Amino acid sequence: MSNKDYYQILGVQKSATKEEIKKAFKRLALKYHPDRAPEDKKKENEEKFKEINEAVSILGDDKKRQQYDQFGSAAFSGAGGAGSQQGFDYSDVMSQFKSGMFGDFDDIFDHLFGGSREGRKHAPRGADLLYETEITLEEAYAGSPKSISLNKLERCPKCQGKGAHEFESCPHCHGSGYLKRTQRTPFGVFQQTGPCPYCHGKGELPQDSCDDCGGEGLIRRKKELEASIPAGIEDGMRLRLPGEGEVGEQNGPAGDLYVQISIEPHQLFQRKGKDLHVTVPISFSQAVLGDEIEVPTIDGKAELTIPAGTQTETILRMRGKGMPSLHSSDKGDQMVTVHVVVPTKLNKKQKELIKDLHEEKPQLGFFKKIFTSTLF
């Protein structure tokens, strides 16, 4: 492993003062901070940023600098890490910065991150909203647009979310949004630039207050939306509509809207996963002789064959007549329970016929076999 030249990395002389090291670091940190890099240069800048952080962590510390001057970067291999690729922990440096170990550098990071150590560059995101809606099983089957009406915070259209109509250049920062402050640090006294606290870095101050939103920039309004319900949706599922939640303060991004679906119980069908269950009555003679009958399905009527000799509560399967799948093109089945209705009122002729049937005696061979093997 080759020795690293930390002086060269920071672009300073070996005789550089702390002040010069500090300045060089600040200039390079601003230049190479990965958060500020264009997308295609992020990786490259991150490497460079790590390198300058590594350099300043040694040269900014008197004792380490002395060791480094004597032994080179090899002095730090494996001991606390700085100097070896494996040992140097970039996130560690970042946390040291944030915890204030390099206290006097914090303001640089304030500057880099746009105002505070928590990272003001992210304006607060608006709240997510939850909207509950009930749909029919037919709607869940077909998939359908569902209109949604809700009250939510939106950017005030009158002032475009600024809260005022008249603005004047901030007299404190002269419209730049930044203020210079003098800092006293162990490295000496120097000028530090930070966001202007009077205008919060905006460079201008409101001269009035918007009537519509009372200066908040946000307004609660009724909004109509349409959620598209996918075919096959299940009870309790949530749809996410990105950016349809409440708008954020300080022009922050909007939250998301979640639409919670519940499906009304159906009068005829019961859903079990992708299958639909339904019970249909058939007559005694249909059960005995078999028949073609019409049964309801979620998608209209369909023909079902009742085989001759169907017992009551038999379940017949109708393939592909169930619910669609959210993730594939197959459909579930419809399971039809046939319920044989025993007639309660018979006319004279019907009674005669049934009596004749009774004389014939039903074939009990099957039952006899069971009785003889288990009971007798």
Ligand SMILES: [Zn+2]
């Ligand atoms: Zn200002």
Ligand SMILES: [Zn+2]
């Ligand atoms: Zn307004």
